[in-house]
Amino acid sequence: MTPPTTVRADGARETGAACAPGTARTAARTLARCRDLVRPSLSAAIERLHPWPGEMAAFSLGWCEVGGGPADGSFEGKGLRQTLAVLSAEAAGAPGESAVAGAVAVELVHTFSLLHDDIMDEDGTRRQRDTVWKAYGTGPAVLAGDALFALAVQTLAETPGPHTAAAVGRLSKTLSGLVRGQAEDLLFVARPWTGPEAVRTDEYRAMAELKTGTLLGCSAALGGLLGGAPARTVAALDRAGRHLGVAFQAVDDLLGIWGDPAVTGKPVHGDLRQRKKTYPVLAALAGQGRHARELSALLNSPQSLDEAGTVRAAALVEACGGRTATLGEARHHLDAARACLLSVPLAPRAACEIEVLLEFLLHRTV
Amino acid sequence: MTPPTTVRADGARETGAACAPGTARTAARTLARCRDLVRPSLSAAIERLHPWPGEMAAFSLGWCEVGGGPADGSFEGKGLRQTLAVLSAEAAGAPGESAVAGAVAVELVHTFSLLHDDIMDEDGTRRQRDTVWKAYGTGPAVLAGDALFALAVQTLAETPGPHTAAAVGRLSKTLSGLVRGQAEDLLFVARPWTGPEAVRTDEYRAMAELKTGTLLGCSAALGGLLGGAPARTVAALDRAGRHLGVAFQAVDDLLGIWGDPAVTGKPVHGDLRQRKKTYPVLAALAGQGRHARELSALLNSPQSLDEAGTVRAAALVEACGGRTATLGEARHHLDAARACLLSVPLAPRAACEIEVLLEFLLHRTV
Numbered sequence A, B: 001m002t003p004p005t006t007v008r009a010d011g012a013r014e015t016g017a018a019c020a021p022g023t024a025r026t027a028a029r030t031l032a033r034c035r036d037l038v039r040p041s042l043s044a045a046i047e048r049l050h051p052w053p054g055e056m057a058a059f060s061l062g063w064c065e066v067g068g069g070p071a072d073g074s075f076e077g078k079g080l081r082q083t084l085a086v087l088s089a090e091a092a093g094a095p096g097e098s099a100v101a102g103a104v105a106v107e108l109v110h111t112f113s114l115l116h117d118d119i120m121d122e123d124g125t126r127r128q129r130d131t132v133w134k135a136y137g138t139g140p141a142v143l144a145g146d147a148l149f150a151l152a153v154q155t156l157a158e159t160p161g162p163h164t165a166a167a168v169g170r171l172s173k174t175l176s177g178l179v180r181g182q183a184e185d186l187l188f189v190a191r192p193w194t195g196p197e198a199v200r201t202d203e204y205r206a207m208a209e210l211k212t213g214t215l216l217g218c219s220a221a222l223g224g225l226l227g228g229a230p231a232r233t234v235a236a237l238d239r240a241g242r243h244l245g246v247a248f249q250a251v252d253d254l255l256g257i258w259g260d261p262a263v264t265g266k267p268v269h270g271d272l273r274q275r276k277k278t279y280p281v282l283a284a285l286a287g288q289g290r291h292a293r294e295l296s297a298l299l300n301s302p303q304s305l306d307e308a309g310t311v312r313a314a315a316l317v318e319a320c321g322g323r324t325a326t327l328g329e330a331r332h333h334l335d336a337a338r339a340c341l342l343s344v345p346l347a348p349r350a351a352c353e354i355e356v357l358l359e360f361l362l363h364r365t366v
Helices: A024-047 A051-060 A080-091 A096-121 A132-136 A138-157 A164-190 A201-226 A231-258 A279-285 A290-300 A307-319 A322-342 A348-363 B024-047 B051-060 B080-091 B096-121 B132-136 B138-157 B164-190 B201-226 B231-258 B279-285 B290-300 B307-319 B322-342 B348-363
Strands: none
Touching: A024 A051, A024 A080, A024 A096, A024 A138, A024 A348, A051 A096, A051 A132, A051 A138, A051 B164, A080 A096, A080 A201, A080 A231, A080 A348, A096 A132, A096 A138, A096 A164, A096 A201, A096 B138, A132 A138, A138 A164, A138 B096, A138 B138, A138 B164, A164 A201, A164 B051, A164 B138, A164 B164, A201 A231, A201 A279, A201 A322, A231 A279, A231 A307, A231 A322, A231 A348, A279 A290, A279 A307, A279 A322, A290 A307, A307 A322, A322 A348, B024 B051, B024 B080, B024 B096, B024 B138, B024 B348, B051 B096, B051 B132, B051 B138, B080 B096, B080 B201, B080 B231, B080 B348, B096 B132, B096 B138, B096 B164, B096 B201, B132 B138, B138 B164, B164 B201, B201 B231, B201 B279, B201 B322, B231 B279, B231 B307, B231 B322, B231 B348, B279 B290, B279 B307, B279 B322, B290 B307, B307 B322, B322 B348
């Protein structure tokens, strides 16, 4: 059933014409539908890899265990990027199939970036099991990432159609943006918590837009582009995806401190324990009060934070308004994403599926 | 002065119509001319990188020291790939300038592959100084490689002109081939020296064609393509480059055992000391005689090879015909490269510059 939507003279939908309120189950159904549509082509792409990086790629996608045996499916990602590509093509009035090559490319790039970022960040666990470098070694993980990177470009470049060159151009810009975001993120580690050299929240937002927003923007833009949308619509989809990326990162940061370990699979207050520079902490430290001073003293202490220390740090971040500010950041960028989508004519059903997805992402617990 | 060349009815040059014999100095002049032509665009591309991976990229290219201070130029590579791209455009009758975007892309890809391969191979020294991962750390080196990879695709994709899409398609295939070759090479390490699982010379050749030949073939093909050469010429240039790659690897393997340490900057018999599976050793072990058995016993011994052991191993490789076989392999593939070039009509002066370069590569000492 297509939700009712009015369209203005310039083709844009009225802000007031809301979609039927979605549930987590609706969003999950959309994600599953799009993953199912993309899966055969994504599998076929992975099959083209040399068997060794191919196994590592499949492991990283949650499709198999070390050694190649099938996994039970519980390690697979949500498939947000491929879903966004498919829905964007549908929002442009094209069948979701037209976006599949783009969906495969962005999913491969996402897998590449997780793989290499885990090496750079020395993260040994992802989705409750070993990361690729931990399971297979650093050198092989570098190789697997490179193979995925090359495959992403090749898959898209080999897709016949009038939009291929533009799509490859956009993907290549995205790759550079991703790497730039990762460079910024790595450099944040060495910067102080306070003082003139401290990471500001606007710098953090710019990093998040590059590291997370660029690829989500590209996913939406590629879907629109391959679906034959006009340039103005492609640009709006791109901007919506970028805002979504910033919001997504903010929610991730909230989960990294206050997420339920039973659901996220990460330790409680994990990001604080690891002293990650995330939005809630940076926003909290931007305050000048007594709580902010106590928080910075805790974070600057040479000893590692014990249980009591992390509980206290989380309470201080909250007392300084870091949690509220981050929720506001997420909400603001989701609203901005929604405004971008409302600024251009989109097929109502797909546009609503995207909006339900946005809402789900704000309230997700994992 | 253009050397005299006769052209057959089908446009191909006569085999007998030889170029004037080149000297190492002629080849060096050609390399320097092409590097000078490409350098401004290569510099401009590197300038686009985030400053941190940008410095690592410039370090890897031999342009700067750690920290960004200028290097004295002695760490720069020959620039074989960019030269081949420029000469191939000229051989297609176009100005060398038309190949510059392709030359930049292949040089960036080459730099990326050295950077990541050094991590995977755990090589700490290249061109007589620290490799990037040794100087900057593994994580940052992964990042710098990724940045170069992305930049290569972006630079080429952004080049205006009718051949861009085809050029990007070819580059993306090349990237996948490179990674596949590196996967094979890494897997060779764990395989035995003898018996049914031993690496055969034809497997080694296939690996060398992927790991070294694919990018040299792509360099020549991109030059031809961007220079407007017909498909048949582009294909011949590609094949010539692939053969050149196999020959280049064979010469590299000879230098890895018998190269002069004062010139190569690598320890004498270095590849034997590290028990690298290279063509001379694999060819030697393919024999069944007493010397081959002694050699395999040495290579299979659990202790590391001492000075006397490596000297003896080198003598045994030679006695088993490994050195002669590798020289034959290099010569054969250079002849095959030459035959590819002779099979299509090419502008004589550039074709001769390529031939002089081939000869120089066979006799190079570093």
